[in-house]
Amino acid sequence: MPPTSTTGAKSSRPRRGEGQWALGYREPLNKNEENKKNDDGLNVRQRIIDIYSKAGFDSIDPADLRGRFRWFGLYTQRAPGIDGGKTAVLEPEELDDRYFMLRIRIDGGQLSAAQLRTIGEISTTYARDTADITDRQNVQLHWVRIEDVPEIWEKLEAVGLSSTEACGDTPRVIMGCPLAGVAEDEVLDATPQIQQVHDDHVGSPLFSNLPRKYKTSISGCSAYCTNHEINDVAFVGVVGPDGTPGYDLHVGGGLSTNPMFAQRLGAFVRPDQLSEVWAGVTSVFRDYGYRRLRHRARIKFLIKDWGPAKFREVLEKEYLGYALPDGPAPELDPGQRRDHVGVHRQRDGRNYVGFAARVGRIPGTQLSRIADIAEAHGSDRIRTTADQKLVILDVTDERVEQITAALEAEDLQVRPSTFRRQTMACTGIEFCKLAIVETKDRGAELIDELERRLPDFPEPITINLNGCPNSCARIQVADIGLKGQLVTNSDGEQVEGYQVHLGGGMGLNAAFGRKVRGLKTTSEELPDYIERVLRRYLEQKDDGEAFATWAARANDSDLK
Template sequence: MEFIRPFRHGSELSQQEKWKLERHPLEVAAAVRTTYARLGPDAIAKVPGEVERLKWVGLYPQRQGGDAFMLRVKVPGGRLSAAQARRIGEITDELARGPEPHPVWGDRYCDITTRQTVQVHWLRIGDIPEVWDRLEEVGLTTVQACGDSARNVSCCPVAGIDADEAFDASPVARAISDYFTGNRAYANLPRKFKISVTGCLDDCARAEINDVAFVPARRTDGLLGFNLLVGGGLSDGPRIASDIDVFVAPQDAPECARAIAQLYGELGNRENRGVNRFRYLVQELGPELVRDEIESRAAVELRPAGEALTRGYRGDHVGVHRQKVVDGDDRDLHYVGCSVTVGRMTGADLVALAGLAEQYGDSTLRLTADQNFVVPGIPGDRLESLLAEDVLSRYSPTPGPFSRGVVACTGNEFCRFAIVETKVRAAQWAREMDEQFALAADCDAGHAARDGSDWGDGVVRMHFSGCSASCAQPQIADVAFRGETAHVGESIVEAVDIGLGGGLGPEAGFARWVAGAVPVDDVPTALTAAMQRYLVERRAGETFRSTVRRLGAEVFAGDLGRRGLPAEPAGGRARPTAARPTAARPTVPRTDETTRRDTP
């Protein structure tokens, strides 16, 4: 896709768009290798827009400044070979060292993200070429893990082995990822572009909050494929993706994704980055016109949607689960889902897990959207030995309901935009709630908690984002935290807005923000009161989310210590979409006209 100017008249490109026009962002990879690794971060600062371009090769400067960078590794569908997991762990253990150990996490750690990628912190720019080479040796890349392009393609983490899936969609996720990665034609979109693909029945890829989502469906002639959803997302303008009445055969999914990216590249807002995610364009045009615009660009026929097969929202894969029989292999195989509290683990532990995957399983690890991992292919007679391994005592397949469901973004430990610290607090709050309300060893679905109750589906999902950007996806959580500040006496302290009742699947809906600017020191008491109310008010087998929705989130507001929450609609702070004319649309080259691909 050639660089294009916005089709609106009399407007001005954003500064980021001007930088992208000056030099294609993917070209920053060569500069890192030849110049910045040798001269250091000061050389980056001398080039206008270069810090922004670094995102296209997975690099972000850390909050600390200087020679400290985060590197994000793409993991399509969350699927890692043992060799790939080991390599990331080795790089983390050898190179991800801060100036001093963190008081809680220590040193040499990495983070699993909500898009099934891995982030490594405290890297030096001089080490990046070596890191890229070592990742490439095992088939990994950081290209377009960030930046205004197609990000890591999400997929059900147990695709191909889930006993209840409609079909294995992982080859489609991989094909879409391969098409966009390094493809200069589609590496300059208005903003980030998130795609999910799944053939499972439980919305594991979180379709409703992606820009483009392929969800399982059955056509009237029995063909299994996907229905197409577009325009989902979170942040300050959350929106549930729209069903645009399209059935996509698996082999046609990459072309449909390409056509949608072309539409976004042509008509997306390149002036105001605050309102230019794809969902704003979908909201402006409406689902019917969006369908027409995709059809005019796609090289495949768009057929009417099939029977939707999604039945619920599972949310995680923690615990021991029987795998389906594949290609006549009727061995007694299982996958084991393990909880990584707030997604953080040491590089040494990741290396150890790679070894366990080879020793007990099928030599792969699967990363999940809830910042956990899965070890697949475990024979039934080896489960007991695997579960006794020391590393699983730190990443338990039988965690407490709160530790199991806690998710947190990087927070102000590293992120320049976060208002508050997230990971330490989220882990601490989850641990405190587990100690108060459940026996960690017996909290999985169907087991009793300390007071004789169960927790519905065995998990209470608490998601903590350090700002309104929603990297931890708080709006889809049972309990949502969004970083804020509060006045306490003469001081300004870290605080959170609190929302309740979010979730995905057929009954998708965003959390209702019901308490504003609650000081972080008051949160444990507020959580305790809310959970006590839930245990009193719930019906048999009812989840926390279901109870909140039945009673209304506002019923819990007093328990949470409500403070002056800004007026806003349910689901988040809405921003108005900018009006756009629909004339004078520029022509964008077709797929076959530009095929150059870039690697770092």
Template structure:
């Protein structure tokens, strides 16, 4: 095996056998792709029939946001990339959301799904309509590029970037610069595996930096504000990995170069033979963090100093729900809860109306699958809060509904074992009604992250309560259930949840959690967190 200057074998040209490079069939196929060829696939299948779609071509189409759904044969999901979850300012934002509503009403059905990476998904799109849908999205200034498969996925940031009166850095320009650089750029696509990045300028780690491949988190060094760098975070069926410090500080002007350097090194050196060991974390593990840092620094045009003082608060992250003052005196943003991250088209249309009527037409998406309306003058707050839509998308939701994040579930996803959104909503309603009002007030809100399978799309390992869907065999056949994890805490000083109970039917989960939470409230010490109580009471183990 030929060692490179990074002390890691190239997977693209990977193992040498008999003097010839070997690649997996998928990697050999990917090596011949580019965006022009992928777009040609759409024309090919339009002419020859989508029922001839091959397994590898199915994967390739994900590069441009087109997802075949085996659970809904003949229909596709289209994922729209929205960098930082911010639809462009003023009237263009309204035009974009109007476009999403109109396209879905014409070509899909009555739902828009919000994702944990601040994107929007259109469902029930017929194969024959894909070219026209893509054309209409492009006319509205929207793209589906690089929203799936082995790409740098949508870059997340604080949904209140540029608004929050307490923020350290406004990250919107950095996100836009990196997105512009990578969008449609095959030289930073075709990665060994998917790649997640977040850039946060707020104190609260609302984008879960700890589970991203790259996380730039606010810091201070020698009187200047910038970012400390974390690398290698990931969740998946193969495990949970917290991002580790690179011991590096970058200025805002250096952030783009650093991120693209890491991305290119990962593309060149990442594992390509074993997809289960292809995330950035495994490259760092193979090299060691010190060697990885040296390799990154060697390719930068600026010196890479050691980390500064971390400015992320240790407390649980800010979910942005409710009414909050903006930097500009007299203006507010309002965080609205979207139950299970799913909007009806009427709700989406009403959001556009409210954004235009009360603000400047801007709509923002959070990593918790919720919505912000921005730039609301103080004198219009009461009228906005009285709007009928806010009874459905509430700024004051019930405690468990407020903290709910849920994946698409088995209605659409072939991996999911349960109807996640339906089951999760049933559970939150049960908890909100079975616990006493006084107990609900003490809890504030509890974060429930429900994933339909072990792929962890809803980030169950960072929730205070995490659910991982299972099919459970009973005498009467298979029923829906879940593994229950407890004690996840967001933030750079938090930790992942730990398994509490396995293979629990959904009919039993609600009563179990009611008893557990009542015990927590009655036994907890002052200032003791849910995780701390779970550990002290031996409900879970930290091992």
């Protein structure tokens, strides 16, 4: 892998182009790139410990506050009382509260009871009992004061957790199957590779200045629960040409305002090669990624322009120094759920128990209670999922009903309705400075309404609510995706509402949701709309027809 200092040698004369380092242009082309050149984001940690936590919020350099703090999982949260119509109008300092969201990275979604209890205690002590399980297996806290951050880090690090590179233009949390090592039907256990990539590369200055955020999944799950289709780089468990398990390499997935599915490079990666190959792919992005315009700085734009064949060639010739063998594609099942909810057998004869909170929101006191429940029933392993759910591993047969009852007494459903199981929501306007509408409370209320109106709804329907166009809640790949925006109600007033996307999904029939011209709903009318479209689906669908298939062929009038 060539060092960063030599990448400019590929061109005798710097060219502006897209600001690619490997083509010789190293001067920053926007303020974000200038800030990163001025000081590595990793260096802000010591300033937080030595200066900002002692002198308080007003002492924070703005370039750190709205930039480098992200390298350690910190964002200022939205100041209370600012409506969605002002999100794109006000300056950052007008949107900032004096409190922070803190994102804790949980690589592979793997937690011990002690780790989960520590997160719960931090939440209750420092974050007003707030906690959200994200759809990238992290936990986010709110209302965090800068004065408390060093103590929070000490408590996290004492149990092997951190917020290092949980945000920023860095390698963010590495997603992994929550059942790694225990699933009966997994291709291979990716835990060692997740750990090695983390230990080798997270926090390294070689990768602390990427063009944009960088999302990884490494999984041997046969249900493909980490959603390799929408990660920047994904290693997907497959059986290689010689019968040995390894990984199929995918690059360039991502949603936001320009959704793209990852492309297969067609290369087979042995487990012992994975960390080196990850570094090679990441280095291609670092050196050739577009740095001129932030909205084009994700790796998906590079591979869209290059194509997978050129990307693989550059990876192998310039960074690895050897060719990867061709390998098979993963065998996707169009009807398989990916969320691991419910009680299921492990390969060792014990059981895992997956359960659903409401749209991922679980107070810190309840996180501590989950740790207690797990330990009381013989488990020290709790996992987060890519669908804002939790899983407890290693439950013996005789304790399954007891642990199920204990969880459901906390309103953590092991046998949830379709609507509880498959409704997700991003952070929303309560805390997020990018949001336009409320999502968490709206999602929780929607679940209750749909359970009341359609109590026996039989089909697996995903409903994803997002507070802005950035798709943190994956609206384009949901059966019903709801993008927050202001809409006009029947009285001509601007109110909170959603643009509707229908029929998205991943897997064998991957597609982005259909947008019907003018199809929007106010937040108040949302339960009526969804009930209406779901009843039409039940009336019109063919036997065994999925919602996405029906939505793709339905008349526009039936989708309104």
